[in-house]
Amino acid sequence: MTTEFDQPRRFAGTSPRRPAAESRPPSLRQTQKEATRNRVLEAARELFDSQGYQGATIREIARYAGVAVGSVFTNFASKGEILSQVMAARLDGLYAELDRVVPHIRGTTADRLRSIFGVFFAFEAPRSKLFLSHIAAAYDWTLPPTARPFGTNQRLTDLLRECLIRGVAEGEVDPAREIQEIIDVLLAAYGWTYRLVITEGADAKRMTEAMDRRIGLIVEGLRPR
């Protein structure tokens, strides 16, 4: 117990600086607030990745970040909100990777779909428990109604649509098929491939293999008759 209260006290030690901050209130306060936020987000990312969503508590996140539990709550409404911000912060890295890879994607429709999902698995798998937390959080009661975490990555949906439209143009995909339906099936297969992490501790390679087979099977059924 004592160690838990030690941390906030140490952090409270920074408060004497506050009067000085009043001369130029917004910037320093802002910076401090920003720093606290970042520390919380970093600590949370590590804890969600090691403990999972249920295992990581706000109290522990605060302790790990070296801030008071109260100051976590002044920045975030709930554990679910912290996680969704952790995930949002990671998206920049993912999008940069997609920007780099996507222009070079070649091959059949199935090949191209495999490459797209491959980027996602390669990006998320090293922190697979973090991603599992992300999925589990979708079912959390405390989540704000606006948060729809899992399976709603617009960028992924757009990439898949582009890929399938091209497949239609190239005669590989039956134009009579509803593109959105195909995307739904692909996303279901993608999301639930993470189940392999839970059941067999799968890594990126194993998940990519499993997804590749699923893509093959789906695309096989899309051929024009």
Added chain:
Amino acid sequence: MFDRIGPDAAKDSATLCMIADISPSSRADLPVGPESRNRVFEHVQQTSSGRVDEARGRLRPSMRMKHISPIQAAGETTVKMPTRRALAKQQTRAKVLAAARRLFSEHGYEGATIRDIAAAAGMSTGAVFANFTDKSDLFRDIMAQDMAQLAVAMRESAARGRGVEDALLKMFAAGYAFYKSQLPLARAAFSVSWSTQDGPALRGAPKVQEILELIAEQLALAIERGELRQEAEIKLRTHMLFDAYLSNYPQAIFEGWSLEALQGRARDQIRIILAGARRG
């Protein structure tokens, strides 16, 4: 010894129904003295709530017979009636399960604590722990009850299907109809199933395996009938169908989709997943 009846009782309330539903004639068959017999019966009537009587009143005569039979069977063999203590223990379990079911539905898996569940059941946390090792054990028990019912409903629905697509769709529709009335509990179940700690046990549950086998069975039958090609990759397709089935729950949970909408989407998914295996 009460385990004899356990598997037949899909729900705790059903168990109580069976106990409370002993007709005078069947009681006469039981190998216990009249006094202890009455004590047992009184005990049940005292502790079982109005819920049981209500359920009992609704039962058709044929169903009553069905409920009596395990006890009658027990009466005809040398097996004794459960002791008063065993009966009390069974009731405690049933009470805890009912309270837990309600709290998990209201507060989610994480939000419901053993302490709250004990309080809602009107007993000490010690009494809860005497019956269940921990919260996840309690939750698994509830899920096992539901999934046993679900597996039966799915099997019946699949049998009514015409062709593989229809059979699978009817199966899935039975699942959606079952959980539509208890989405909060389904939500808690999804939350648990994605946790690395408790997820594996829930996913590996025998009843989940039974549902997977049921899907595989439909595919095998379709191959036999010549609807699907011989090399239809049953195992992979089974998993993909199950995943697609599950993937629609978030729509129902978060977007409030109707049963019709869920079924419509499931139909499209089944079609796409089976398309590559169709003959011709």
